[in-house]
Amino acid sequence: MSDNSIVMLFLPAELISVHLLAAFAIAALAGAVxxxxxxxxxxxxxxxxxxxxxxxxxxxxxxxxxLVTNGMQALRQGGQAAWQSMKRFRIFLLIGLVFLLASAQLVRVLPQDIMLILIGAPITLFAVLQLFGIAIPISRATPRVEAIVAAFAGFIGGFSGIWGPPTVAYLTALGTEKREQMRVQGVIYGLGAVALLVAHIGSGVMRADTAPFSLLLIPPAIFGMWIGGRLQDRINQVTFRRATLVVLLVAGANLLRRGLMY
Structure with a gap:
């Protein structure tokens, strides 16, 4: 039995060896960022x-x-610190969870071109705003504003798996201290990832032939995250973040292009 035949037994038919190698490289890059x-x-x-x-x-x-990498990030300063962050942003977590679970069911309903556009648009918008230094003028975390941002983040996250841009924009606008922001992101994204897993077991996205593929991407993602952590102390983070935003802008624009030309 050929390598490709073995792969076909456990993974989606769209995956072949070259695609797996590309997926591992992408996971490592994502982990590093x-x-x-x-x-x-x-x-x-x-x-x-x-x-x-x-x-x-x-x-x-x-x-x-x-799910795995966010758990690592959330617990980096210990469980007590993570619990305090959960208490502080409990409204965000609760509202985001509700909207994430609700919108997850859209994956099987939305046409592919619409889904690509809905994923690409927030990525592109976020990258453009950040590259031009445009911030959301929020002086303090009011329950209403927190609920609105959480609802949008959860809605986007449910059908795309992406709830980072509005979350990062919100935390940045609040002037959250760097270490706490990293921890809060880990907590929010980690709990969101748990909800995403549960939601997409129900939606049918996470199933017997896709779960092994997701499992295979964990090691390169962790390896990449380790490299990124090592580089964080050696490379100017502002410069690297700007370069990352350029990459995200290109990625988001590509998703929009595919959606519009589908």
Whole structure:
């Protein structure tokens, strides 16, 4: 039995050996970026994997690596610190969870071109705003504003696996201290990843033939995250973050192009 035949027994039919190697490289890159700035793994994974996989399989692939790496990020300063962050942002977590679970069911309903546009648009908008230094003028976290941002993040995250941009924009607008922001992102994204897993077991995205693919992406994602963490102390984070935003802008624009030309 050939290598490709063995792969076909356990993975989606769209995956062949060369695609697996490409998926591993994308997962490592996503992990490295996450290790540097604390977010962007789902965006890079879904953008990269969607180049050669259907959106639902790309979404399935990112679920488990995102869950594991966010858990590592959330618990980096210990469980007590993570619990305090959960208490502080409990409204965001609750509202985001509700909207994430609700919108997850859209994966099987939305046409592929619409899904690509809905994923690409927030990525592109976020990258453009950040590159031009446009911030949301929020002086303090009011329950109403927190609920609105959480609803949008959860809605986008449910059908795309991407809820980072509005979350990062919100935390940045609040002037959240760097270490706390990294931890809060890990907590929010980690709990969101748990909800995403549960939601897409129900939606059928995470199933017997897609779960092994997602499992295989965990090691390269962790390896990449380790590299990113090591680089964080050696490379100017502002410069690297700007370069990351350029990459995300290209990725988001590519998803929009595919959606518009589908």
């Amino acid at each position: 996450k290790g540097m700035v604390g977010f962007a793994m789902p965006m890079i994974l879904v953008s990269g994997l969607s180049l050669f996989l259907p959106p639902d399989i790309a979404l399935a692939g990112l679920i488990l690596p995102t």
